[in-house]
Amino acid sequence: MARLSVNINKIATLRNSRGGNNPDVLQAALACERFGAQGITVHPRPDERHIRYQDVYDLKANIQTELNIEGNSEEEKFVRLVLDSQPAQVTLVPDAAGQITSNHGWDTIKHQAYLQDICALFKGEGIRVSIFLDADPRMVEAAARTGTDRVELYTESYAQEYHHDRERAIAPYIAAAEVAQQAGLGLNAGHDLDLHNLRYFSQHIPGLLEVSIGHALIADALYLGLEETIKRYLALATI
Numbered sequence: 047m048a049r050l051s052v053n054i055n056k057i058a059t060l061r062n063s064r065g066g067n068n069p070d071v072l073q074a075a076l077a078c079e080r081f082g083a084q085g086i087t088v089h090p091r092p093d094e095r096h097i098r099y100q101d102v103y104d105l106k107a108n109i110q111t112e113l114n115i116e117g118n119s120e121e122e123k124f125v126r127l128v129l130d131s132q133p134a135q136v137t138l139v140p141d142a143a144g145q146i147t148s149n150h151g152w153d154t155i156k157h158q159a160y161l162q163d164i165c166a167l168f169k170g171e172g173i174r175v176s177i178f179l180d181a182d183p184r185m186v187e188a189a190a191r192t193g194t195d196r197v198e199l200y201t202e203s204y205a206q207e208y209h210h211d212r213e214r215a216i217a218p219y220i221a222a223a224e225v226a227q228q229a230g231l232g233l234n235a236g237h238d239l240d241l242h243n244l245r246y247f248s249q250h251i252p253g254l255l256e257v258s259i260g261h262a263l264i265a266d267a268l269y270l271g272l273e274e275t276i277k278r279y280l281a282l283a284t285i
């Protein structure tokens with residue numbers, strides 16, 4: 047039974063396209079909560095092309111549910127933002143500056159020492175840490191040695207393969223989730239989850255605590271409205 051954290055990056059993309067404050071990112075986040083979302087996710091990027099750093103402070107001061115901030119902790123500015131705004135959770139994502147969207151998880155073997163240090167820093171401030179990972183049991187095993195609380199499985203390959211062969215698509219995710227459970231790590235997932243592939247994922251992944259969903263959910267809201275869309279995603283995530 048996973049909780050749904052709505053990623054509102056795309057609301058900010060729309061706002062920024064005209065330079066004003068329409069749509070209002072904070073108002074959208076509060077509406078998501080009112081319609082049942084159990085968390086709000088943002089992924090401020092160094093160029094602030096969608097979520098701006100100021101949005102993060104405004105969200106933290108006003109939302110009632112968990113704030114999850116995603117980003118690359120190798121950027122000094124990101125670390126300062128997280129420490130200053132004190133979200134419930136930080137998700138460490140190894141994206142290069144200017145990348146269009148996330149396309150891989152951390153290599154927790156190669157970067158073990160760095161990840162241990164950064165997890166200790168955030169956890170020392172009472173912030174829950176999750177590390178974004180490809181669905182590879184070796185990466186989960188090594189993540190367990192960093193001190194992280196959770197891992198987030200990067201679901202793009204699941205989403206792409208789902209329509210061809212869903213059993214094959216989900217197999218590495220089940221294997222990774224089992225290793226996470228054995229290691230005592232909490233499990234999150236996200237990227238390209240949608241109304242078609244979410245039910246099967248929630249049904250088959252043991253111990254799934256949270257899904258963060260943005261792109262497809264915000265697109266669906268154009269047709270269905272935000273309230274109905276969130277209701278549908280909640281029904282699939284909390285199976």
Ligand SMILES: CC(=O)[C@@H](O)[C@H](O)COP(=O)(O)O
Pocket residue numbers: 053055056088089091116139146147148178236237238260
């Ligand atoms: C970490 C992750 O999975 C991404 O999906 C990300 O949060 C989305 O970022 P963009 O909205 O910038 O594509």
Ligand SMILES: NCC(=O)COP(=O)(O)O
Pocket residue numbers: 053087116235236237238239258259260261262263
């Ligand atoms: N962590 C994944 C996320 O926040 C949203 O990804 P997407 O649904 O926008 O692909």
